[in-house]
Amino acid sequence: PIEAYQQNGDTILFHGCPDSVAANIQATGLLLQFASIGMLGKGLYGAPDPRKSLQYCRSNNKFMFICRFNLSNAQHAGPNTPHRNSVFDEFCVYDERHVVVLWMIKLA
DSSP: EEEEEEEHHHEEEEEEHHHHHHHHHHHHHOGGGGEEETTEEEEEESSHHHHHHHHOOOOSSEEEEEEEEEOOOOOOEESSSSSSSOOOOEEEEEOGGGEEEEHHHHHE
């Protein structure tokens, strides 16, 4: 993912969510109009390590999506950046056309 970010390419990232929105994401994909404001602003977030995405699964039924992200206009937060994220890398894109949901996983 870091190399894809540096080369403005595509990569596979995880996106975690509570069960209340999983069916909508499955039906429509990730939509910017429902995005939260995170440390990199209002956007669609993904992480190469599923442990980061698991932090956003805030319900008993946990869902995670595996997505293809185009990082050509992305922002990056991680251990080697000035952002608060000191353990995991994560990326944020600001155009829903830069994310394709590939698979949904229900975590036990």
